[in-house]
Amino acid sequence: MVKNNGTVNILFCGTGGQGVLVAAEICGWAAVFEGFHVKKSEVHGMAQRGGSVESHLRFGKQVYSPLIPRGTADFLVSYYRDESLRLRVFLKPRGVDLTAELDRADGSVADKRYINVFILGALSRHLALSEGSWFKAIDAVLARKNPEENKKVFLAGRGEGL
Amino acid sequence: MRRNKTPDTAFLSGDEALAQGAYESGLAHAASYPGTPATEVLEYLSRFPDVQSQWSVNEKVAFEVALGAAIAGLRSLYASKHVGLNVAMDPLMTSAYTGVNAGFVVVVADDPGIHSSQNEQDTRLFAKVAKLPLLEPSSPAEAKAFVKKAFAISEEFDTPVMIRLTTRVAHTKENIEIFPRASLPPKAFKIDVPKYVMVPRNAYLRHIDLEKRLVKLQAYAEKTALNTVELKTRTIGFITAGVSYLYVKEMYPDASVLKLGFSFPFPEKRIREFARSVKQLYVIEEIEPFMEEQLRMLGIKVKAKHPSFRIGELRPEFIPEIVKGKEKREEPSSARKPVLCPGCPHRGVFTVLKKVKAVVTGDIGCYTLGALPPLSSLHSCICMGGGITFFEGFSRGLGKNVVGVIGDSTFVHSGITGLINAAYNKVNGLIMILDNSTTAMTGSQPHPATGVTIKGEPTKKLILEDVCRVAGADNVDVVNPFDLNNLENLVRQRMQEDKLSVIIARFPCRLIDRSRQPAPEYRQAACKKCLLCLSVNCPAIRKTDDGFIELNAAYCSGCAVCVQVCPAQALVKRG
Numbered sequence: 001m002v003k004n005n006g007t008v009n010i011l012f013c014g015t016g017g018q019g020v021l022v023a024a025e026i027c028g029w030a031a032v033f034e035g036f037h038v039k040k041s042e043v044h045g046m047a048q049r050g051g052s053v054e055s056h057l058r059f060g061k062q063v064y065s066p067l068i069p070r071g072t073a074d075f076l077v078s079y080y081r082d083e084s085l086r087l088r089v090f091l092k093p094r095g096v097d098l099t100a101e102l103d104r105a106d107g108s109v110a111d112k113r114y115i116n117v118f119i120l121g122a123l124s125r126h127l128a129l130s131e132g133s134w135f136k137a138i139d140a141v142l143a144r145k146n147p148e149e150n151k152k153v154f155l156a157g158r159g160e161g162l
Numbered sequence: 163m164r165r166n167k168t169p170d171t172a173f174l175s176g177d178e179a180l181a182q183g184a185y186e187s188g189l190a191h192a193a194s195y196p197g198t199p200a201t202e203v204l205e206y207l208s209r210f211p212d213v214q215s216q217w218s219v220n221e222k223v224a225f226e227v228a229l230g231a232a233i234a235g236l237r238s239l240y241a242s243k244h245v246g247l248n249v250a251m252d253p254l255m256t257s258a259y260t261g262v263n264a265g266f267v268v269v270v271a272d273d274p275g276i277h278s279s280q281n282e283q284d285t286r287l288f289a290k291v292a293k294l295p296l297l298e299p300s301s302p303a304e305a306k307a308f309v310k311k312a313f314a315i316s317e318e319f320d321t322p323v324m325i326r327l328t329t330r331v332a333h334t335k336e337n338i339e340i341f342p343r344a345s346l347p348p349k350a351f352k353i354d355v356p357k358y359v360m361v362p363r364n365a366y367l368r369h370i371d372l373e374k375r376l377v378k379l380q381a382y383a384e385k386t387a388l389n390t391v392e393l394k395t396r397t398i399g400f401i402t403a404g405v406s407y408l409y410v411k412e413m414y415p416d417a418s419v420l421k422l423g424f425s426f427p428f429p430e431k432r433i434r435e436f437a438r439s440v441k442q443l444y445v446i447e448e449i450e451p452f453m454e455e456q457l458r459m460l461g462i463k464v465k466a467k468h469p470s471f472r473i474g475e476l477r478p479e480f481i482p483e484i485v486k487g488k489e490k491r492e493e494p495s496s497a498r499k500p501v502l503c504p505g506c507p508h509r510g511v512f513t514v515l516k517k518v519k520a521v522v523t524g525d526i527g528c529y530t531l532g533a534l535p536p537l538s539s540l541h542s543c544i545c546m547g548g549g550i551t552f553f554e555g556f557s558r559g560l561g562k563n564v565v566g567v568i569g570d571s572t573f574v575h576s577g578i579t580g581l582i583n584a585a586y587n588k589v590n591g592l593i594m595i596l597d598n599s600t601t602a603m604t605g606s607q608p609h610p611a612t613g614v615t616i617k618g619e620p621t622k623k624l625i626l627e628d629v630c631r632v633a634g635a636d637n638v639d640v641v642n643p644f645d646l647n648n649l650e651n652l653v654r655q656r657m658q659e660d661k662l663s664v665i666i667a668r669f670p671c672r673l674i675d676r677s678r679q680p681a682p683e684y685r686q687a688a689c690k691k692c693l694l695c696l697s698v699n700c701p702a703i704r705k706t707d708d709g710f711i712e713l714n715a716a717y718c719s720g721c722a723v724c725v726q727v728c729p730a731q732a733l734v735k736r737g
Binding site: 015016025028029032037038039040041042043044050051052064065066067069070071082083086112 | 171173198199201277278301329330331333334335336337405408409411412413477478479496497498499500501503605701716
């Protein structure tokens, strides 16, 4: 479990169309609901077109840089294995690479559109964010995209329910 | 310390926070043309019924409409990306002379690192050239606070005020407090010919006023809370602005910092005072040596980045490198390149243009991706509208082998004048409007030829084929870009005729019309492994290890471009 006093750095990556930015958005909102200062930085414009997508999410008491300094990411959340190889340099020495969760998702998520939320569930095990904040965030970001089903998938990724 | 949860906290990007701040300031009018990373300013404002917001035809039009509204008495805002401001430079330069009436804020979002642009020009230099005050927020929360100050400065000094964002401010999200909107009556408009009619004598007198205004603005820069000093250790101090400030704070939390939120005119006295208070002074800024040059003019001893760091955006880990005086190490990009979406209507057009071996003058939009291999069939891209004007220029040197391509939104933005010019100056040949019925690259904004406003209301629809005929095109054909045979025959014919022709290849972008046909059937037994289907560069087709192909039916939209290029009938349309 990461302590609350330091800044938590999470790098989300993948390719356009995988829901990378949606996953980072949900996590960002969850941290906002939890009362943290949050910064999330990404590049728009090419995201729909299959190119590399990365989102830097940082939260804590007070966050300065919107970008995670190289070598300081606590977590690498990847939806595409080649992208994790490219961006692993961002991880700190004992940072957690969640790329392996993709294998678990492949085995347990029938509808591929929910993989992004399943892996958020896996990430949530490492973060001091309450289930209530996560669910509020899912409601806020996925209001029109079946939030209840997404919550179930989130819990499955977290290792609860289903 | 955790902050209290309040229902009035939102999680907004720099663009959105700035828009919210403008709204709270009593903004009544806003105009823009879409462009990354500035697009979301107007998208956010369009939700408010009490703000007149518009996608304008182009940035020049947006600037003039917005400035006009300010002179008429409404708090008004213009927003664009950096290269969009180039289009609006004509009114921008003289707006410094006329001044405003109600507050007028010019928001420009730069793209250091060229994530989604054709260059990485630095808008701060434009503020100096135009003699306009410049504010540089470092974060979304500051973007919101600064725009409120900008309206106040605009009205106090009777000047447009520029706010410069960069990608890492515009597209960073942060917790933002939402407040109610200020209720402001419009300012009274008075006819004032010497102020608003910029004929030579009037303009000369206004220039005198402008120079006096700059002196007053410099005095303001010396005292404004937009510029802040944080004195900590005296051994090292930084002068910085914008997002660079946050990188400095991240990497050197104990250093002294002079942060210029109001970075033009330059607060000389505060800078000299700060410089005296620290042992070693550094200036940290993205792209151009804007502050560095001014510091050197003041004779202040300061260390600055190696010129190699003028290329690309800064990152927090670059700051210690800059402090050590190192050169930037360029790393080869291993990021995946974007590609036309499955079912994109541009794919058929570039497949045909490749086959006819045309030299293709391109423009700005998703279709610029036609330049990437293996399509490799777009050969110039410089600016908006250039697809048509470079067609004319190239034709003068290369004759009939040239085809100009331009998107529908781009054609309306600045292609029409080029078409009129080509007709008037007797150029023949083929121009293609790749009409996907939206401004696709920036996220599907409507434009005049869609017949819908920014607020989603129906409006007068511009008929592109009528415009082309009136502008002087001899032939105007509207075709379905997925019928490759028909398209190829027509393209060959029109390229050879001594006529000026426009082919409008019309099919909606897959992101606005998600309807699809079944994926084709792949008959592996018939496949000759020629891999011509891969030449159309569709993300739904993949080569397998044994030299055959695999279709991803979940991605495929059933556009059948691959079916039409397959010589062996191994790909067959279903149904």
